[in-house]
Amino acid sequence: MLPELDDIQVEKVNQRESENKANKRAVNVDMNPMVDLAFLLLTFFMLATTFSKPQAMELLIPAKPKEELAEKEMAVKESKTVSLVLLASEVKWYRGITDPDAQSLPYAELEPLLTSLNENTEGLVVLIKPLESSSYGNLVDVLDALNYSNIQRYAISELSPFDLDMEVQTEADE
Amino acid sequence: MPRLRSIKKLPKLDMNPMVDMAFLLVTFFMMTTTFKADMPAEIVIPFSKAELKIPDKDLCMITIDKEGRVFLGLDNKFDRKQMLGYVAQQNGLQLSVDDAERFSLLSSFGVPLEELTAFVSLEKTERKLYPQSGIPTNVNNDQLRNWLIGSRLANPNLRFAINGDQETPVYAVKRVFDILQDLNITRFNLITDTEKDAS
Numbered sequence: 353m354l355p356e357l358d359d360i361q362v363e364k365v366n367q368r369e370s371e372n373k374a375n376k377r378a379v380n381v382d383m384n385p386m387v388d389l390a391f392l393l394l395t396f397f398m399l400a401t402t403f404s405k406p407q408a409m410e411l412l413i414p415a416k417p418k419e420e421l422a423e424k425e426m427a428v429k430e431s432k433t434v435s436l437v438l439l440a441s442e443v444k445w446y447r448g449i450t451d452p453d454a455q456s457l458p459y460a461e462l463e464p465l466l467t468s469l470n471e472n473t474e475g476l477v478v479l480i481k482p483l484e485s486s487s488y489g490n491l492v493d494v495l496d497a498l499n500y501s502n503i504q505r506y507a508i509s510e511l512s513p514f515d516l517d518m519e520v521q522t523e524a525d526e
Numbered sequence: 527m528p529r530l531r532s533i534k535k536l537p538k539l540d541m542n543p544m545v546d547m548a549f550l551l552v553t554f555f556m557m558t559t560t561f562k563a564d565m566p567a568e569i570v571i572p573f574s575k576a577e578l579k580i581p582d583k584d585l586c587m588i589t590i591d592k593e594g595r596v597f598l599g600l601d602n603k604f605d606r607k608q609m610l611g612y613v614a615q616q617n618g619l620q621l622s623v624d625d626a627e628r629f630s631l632l633s634s635f636g637v638p639l640e641e642l643t644a645f646v647s648l649e650k651t652e653r654k655l656y657p658q659s660g661i662p663t664n665v666n667n668d669q670l671r672n673w674l675i676g677s678r679l680a681n682p683n684l685r686f687a688i689n690g691d692q693e694t695p696v697y698a699v700k701r702v703f704d705i706l707q708d709l710n711i712t713r714f715n716l717i718t719d720t721e722k723d724a725s
Contacts, residue, residue: 383541390548397555408687408715409576413703415712438696482696488590489692491699492572492718500575508700
C-alpha cells in the first residue's frame, strides 16, 4: 500500500525544518573563549620563540703536532709575516720580526689592508698577538677580517719583546 | 523597520576566519619554536660578517663570560647524563641516580666538580642565585678537558661552539682553544652576531 501523497509532503517539510534548526544552532556556538585561548597561546609562543638564531664563524686550528715532529717547526720567511698587535681601539701592524716599523690602524680598516697584503705577498702568514688586556671582541674582529680577505695562514702567537715595548708605550701615551 | 534589524544583527561577527588564522599561527609557532635556553651569565656576543648558522643539534656550547668563567652546555639530555657518568667515574665522584637525573635537566652549568653535588641538589630557584664560579681550566686543575672528553664519548658527532662575551679577556679564550687543540678538536664555531652596518 502506498502512502498518501499529502503525508509524504508533510514529512519532507518537517525534515527541512528540523535541519534548519540544527544548522542555526551550530552557527551560534560562542567562539570567544576559543579565540581567547588561541590568542593567549599565540602570544606565549611568539614571546618564547627565538627567531634570530645567532650566526657562527667557523674556525679551524691546526692539530697538535705529533711528538716526533714537534721539533721540526715550520720555518716561515720573516718578510712574509705580518704581525697584528691587538690594542683596545686600534691595531698596530708591522711586517717582519727584526727591526719592524709599526703602524696603527682602526679595526674597521683592517680588511682592505689584509686583502692588499695578501695579494702582494705569496704565502703570507699573519701573526695575531693579543695583549693581556685584549678582549675577545677584538680577536673576533681580526678573525673576521682574515676570513674575508681569504688569508689561509694565521696563528695566535706570543708577544715578542718589541710588542711588549709597544704596549708599555701606548699605555704611557694614554 | 529593515534598518533596525540590520543594526541588531551587527554584533554577530563571524569569528571563524579569525579562529582559523589564530590557530594556524599557534600551530606555526609551536612547530618552529625553540625555547630560549636560560643563560647562566649575560653574554654580549661580538659582531662579525659570518653567515653560517649554528647547528640545531649535536651542539656543545662553551660559554665564556666577561670574567673568564667557563660554562658548558650540551643540547641533549641523554648526552649530558652520559657525560656526567664519564666524569664522575674518572674523578671517583659519587652521585645518586636522582642527582644525575637532575643534572641531565640543566641546559648549562659552570661549577667545579667539588661543588657539583651541592649545586645539583639545589632547588631550581636557588640554583639560579648560586654563584657559579666556572669550570676550572687552569693547567693544574683542568676539569674542562674531562668534561669535553666525556661529551665526545657521549656523542661522537658533537660540534663545539664557543660563545664568548665581547669583553672576555683573550687569554681565557686562548686557554679554551688550547684545550680543544689538545683534544684534537680542530674545527669549532665562534658564535657571533650579524654585523650592523656601521654607517
